[in-house]
Amino acid sequence: MLDVKISAARRVEEALLESIAAGELEPGAHMDEVSIAERYGVSRTPVREALNRLAAQGVLVSGKKRGLFVAEYSREELGQMFEAMHEIEIACARIASQRLTFLARTEIEAAQSACMNAAESGDRSEYLRANEQFHLAIYRATGNPYMADIASEFRRRTGPFRAKKFLDADDLIKSAKNHEGLIADIFSEDSATATDGMRNHMTLSFLEALKAN
Amino acid sequence: MLDVKISAARRVEEALLESIAAGELEPGAHMDEVSIAERYGVSRTPVREALNRLAAQGVLVSGKKRGLFVAEYSREELGQMFEAMHEIEIACARIASQRLTFLARTEIEAAQSACMNAAESGDRSEYLRANEQFHLAIYRATGNPYMADIASEFRRRTGPFRAKKFLDADDLIKSAKNHEGLIADIFSEDSATATDGMRNHMTLSFLEALKAN
DNA sequence: TGCGGTTTTTTTGTATGCAATATAAAAAAG
DNA sequence: CTTTTTTATATTGCATACAAAAAAACCGCA
Structure with missing residues (x-):
């Protein structure tokens, strides 16, 4: 009853957030879709969804180069x-x-x-x-x-x-x-x-x- | 110089936002991925991205039924x-x-x-x-x-x-x-x-x- | 070595198909 | 006639494939 079915996208989102908060993913780090997908054993689709959500929260930002990066603050x-x-x-x-x-x-x-x-x-x-x-x-x-x-x-x-x-x-x-x-x-x-x-x-x-x- | 290359996902996002603001899409309306995709002549993928972004902004919410709906406020x-x-x-x-x-x-x-x-x-x-x-x-x-x-x-x-x-x-x-x-x-x-x-x-x-x- | 242009590689954006599942519809039991 | 169960349909979530764009690598040439 308590093992709420959670989508892969959410799982990845939570995991990434945790990694960032714990400092494993350093500010400025590039979020590569394929490597994240491989790491969590899912396809790029749910990863992209997670990245988008994190970007909306301001945890990730898009820098000059393309893609998303862990936000770093001056x-x-x-x-x-x-x-x-x-x-x-x-x-x-x-x-x-x-x-x-x-x-x-x-x-x-x-x-x-x-x-x-x-x-x-x-x-x-x-x-x-x-x-x-x-x-x-x-x-x-x-x-x-x-x-x-x-x-x-x-x-x-x-x-x-x-x-x-x-x-x-x-x-x-x-x-x-x-x-x-x-x-x-x-x-x-x-x-x-x-x-x-x-x-x-x-x-x-x-x-x-x-x-x- | 002004026709900034904009992704389909963003275009759909903007268009939907506009539709909602203009009242064409009424509060409580169900956002169907396929019909939106057809309407804007894109596939479901960019539509899903747009919907996610709008949900993150609070414009769309997920009700009891599955999918996303235009937020309605008491x-x-x-x-x-x-x-x-x-x-x-x-x-x-x-x-x-x-x-x-x-x-x-x-x-x-x-x-x-x-x-x-x-x-x-x-x-x-x-x-x-x-x-x-x-x-x-x-x-x-x-x-x-x-x-x-x-x-x-x-x-x-x-x-x-x-x-x-x-x-x-x-x-x-x-x-x-x-x-x-x-x-x-x-x-x-x-x-x-x-x-x-x-x-x-x-x-x-x-x-x-x-x-x- | 440094630079401009070209090619290659990488990475993102989009399309599509399939499987899972919630919802609706129909059928059966009460 | 109402309620429950079953079946069917619609819609979502995910995976994969492909196209397009950007970044990196390469190369000739000064």
Whole structure:
């Protein structure tokens, strides 16, 4: 019942995304249709579909030469990407603070305690997942799936760069602690407070990401 | 020099997008690969590519039945989509006001005078184009292509619903006049003023779209 | 060696055919 | 007459083949 039939195209898409996020496929790498097809044991058709989808997500880009390449970002582009994420997250925080439901509140709190647990046990990859869920909970709290979608998309795209900043257990604890203030600001249900809270959080987060890249 | 070699897949994509925006393809319509292929005189392969790309843009969605369908929005979803666009445009206006370059200023002014011309001559489709350019100029003025991209994307998605509000020449003139205030607010180079200006503009725009849908 | 033009190779874009499967239609059971 | 089961049809997903275009390799010549 749980082995959902998944198309080859999707499988390839997921696998490539994973490879890119893990750094196996370096930025600027050329995505050759035939070699990918051979590697995953499928024909070029589903590979092309996967590549197109990844291109639409901005994970792949078309450079000067023909074909698609793993997107690579200059320091400036990275800054712009973070700025955009910044703006959207701030808007999400503000909207969420105005519409907070019991469900949303509970989800955010649950996600935060998962973060704390992961941080205290020093489980880096678990913390990354929990932190993701924490932010997703805030996005959902806006009650606006469109806002949530673009916020998630930027989070995915900046993921590889943000991940680098969590080096040891202390970083995790510090990050988790940081959430507390943000939660308080959003739960205050005051627009300005929520906005400032998220602005703080994101600026801090960006600063650390900058150091690591 | 202007007849850029364009792939069949892109041609089909553009054509379909146009058809949807023009309302020829109604929301909820099933996109049949073979009939589309026949209509445009190509094989199914480029059609599939076009459909995938449109699906990635949110123009097409996959419902319960198999295949892709023209996205249809409930009143609530429409509101959420406009809210998201609203937030992003406001952020763009604020950033633009802080970073205004001579080039950006000039582009915005040029776009606006094109709007006025189209409005005065009562050319509806030309006004739609010019208005598009006006907003794109503001997006570009942020200096942040990522912000500009998501703003453009929402503008595309809401396009069909906004277009309905321009019924006669008076609507065009009113809309164009409205730009003037917005421009002044952005050119003030004051964040709060620019934010409020865009908020006003978007709220008004949404109100009229609501009436027309 | 460096350069312009030509040829070869590689890679992408498109067409087509086949197999799998969801949906619709028809037939059988209740 | 309704519901279930079976059959048929339509449509998608994938593989393969071919055509076209671009990039790379090649070659003569200065």
